[in-house]
Amino acid sequence: MLCDQMTSRERWDALVRGEPLDRVPCLQFMLGHAAVVNGKPIAKVYDDAATSLACQLNAMDLYGHDGLILHGWANAGGAEFGGVVEYPYRKYTGAPMMKANPVQSEEDAWNLRVPDDITTAGTIPIALEFSRLEAEAGLPVTLQVGSPLTWAGSVCGEERLAVWMIKKPDLVHNVLRVVTAFILQKTDHWVKEFSAERLFAFDLCIETTKLYSPKQFATFGFPYLKEVHDHLTAGGVGIVMSHICGEQNKNLPLWSQLSYGRRGLISVGKEVPLQIAHEAFPACVIMGNVDPVAVQEATPEELAALCRDCIEEGKDHPGGYALMTGCEVPPQAPPVNVGQMVAACRRYGRY
């Protein structure tokens, strides 16, 4: 096994500064899996900030990957407006789920308001505590900022939202305006408490074209994403990451128009070829795009080959490249498979 020349921290710092690296970094969305390898219930990485950070740091030490340490999940947003979230304590659950969306009717949607005190809304106290612990540990302070359309789905329920897009577009825009206002207030609070320079903002976006058309993304997704990204970068947040989940090739021309501050990080799924991502985001770090199902189901040999292919396709991208799963590391993935990803970076990713 080839030895690393940099520590994970040094590699991360060099990646976000655009400086030379010893090898391709391995970044991971590793939440539920971090709990599993720590012998904790998966729910603990979501509902207990201190346990979440400890589990993620321990998993990072175990595997030797280079981040990401964060608190958040894709189906977020609904709890902040009064919805009921179930944390994954039950068998076969892997992430928080909305058990009751706060908006159940058109009247609810028109009456949706940003809570008076956003710091006590829904899961924000846990996220805030997590960020405070990150700050104490000298880590980048993470801040989840949507996306607004994904959060609107959590607020209304995706089916209801989809029908309203056709029948009641003004209602959808009203929900999106309120959700975006919430995200901007959340951002302002984080900037005030932690300072913009320390923040690492990220959005998890399920606006896949399996769900919405590119035109619907342009109408209901992009304008609000742009407002959030412009607000972040105008406020001095230097590192912004988007996880562009699933099939979004036709949305990339709009994604590429968003502002990403000093250093943008773009995480793509297996559906978006790395070369296409490179062309859309020449100045951003591209992260991806190992199939998460393969991380769980493939043999170590098959996974190593997949990682090698990704590294060979990605490593010379001028904006930077990091090997990553195309979405969250499956909580129940075999550790020997997850370990293959860092091993592949060492074996095939040297600069």
Place this chain on the structure above:
Amino acid sequence: MADEATLLAELKQAVIDGDEVAAVRAATEVAVAGADPQKAIMEGLAAGMIEMGKLYEEGECYVPELMVSSEALYAGLDILKPLVTASAGGPQKVGVVVIGAVQGDIHDIGKNLVKMMLEVSGFEMHDLGRDVEMERFIDEVQRTDADLLCLSALMTTTIIAIKDYLPQFRAAFPRTKIMIGGAALSQHLADEWGVDGYGENAMEAARVALRLMGRG
């Protein structure tokens, strides 16, 4: 009163347009005219939904349009289905299906679309909803003597639920065919696990289901 061909065309167009009011109007006219309700469902409403399914596969329409069309479809079905049930011989069914999004998974848009496409293809559907405990599938297949069990999974954790329970399903119901679908699943996994069918999308799921029933 419009003739039968016109009513069928109106039902089909109402579904394509996602126009619930037009679907109810045309279905009511079918009822008043005493036209064949089964034919109105299959050659009117179902034909409209199949057309929408084709447009989805071609990337010409997306989930919001399908959802709105499904509202028009069900508005028409609410009027026409009781008439079929009441008519001599009842509805002609292709097979009995138990469907659900498996334990741990609340993502059910895809499952709902598959349910709808199977329903318009003539299957009797028993939808258990989402986040369905695996034992409930066993109970429901037993209760309905289902021909087909359709399991939907979007999360990787729910793949494990399906893998864990496949041996039980097979042992308990050797006659029942098993289909899987959802973002976490694939033809590759279906082949590896030896399940009977996989649907990349709702239209394909309907084609595979019909084939499994010897109708494809």
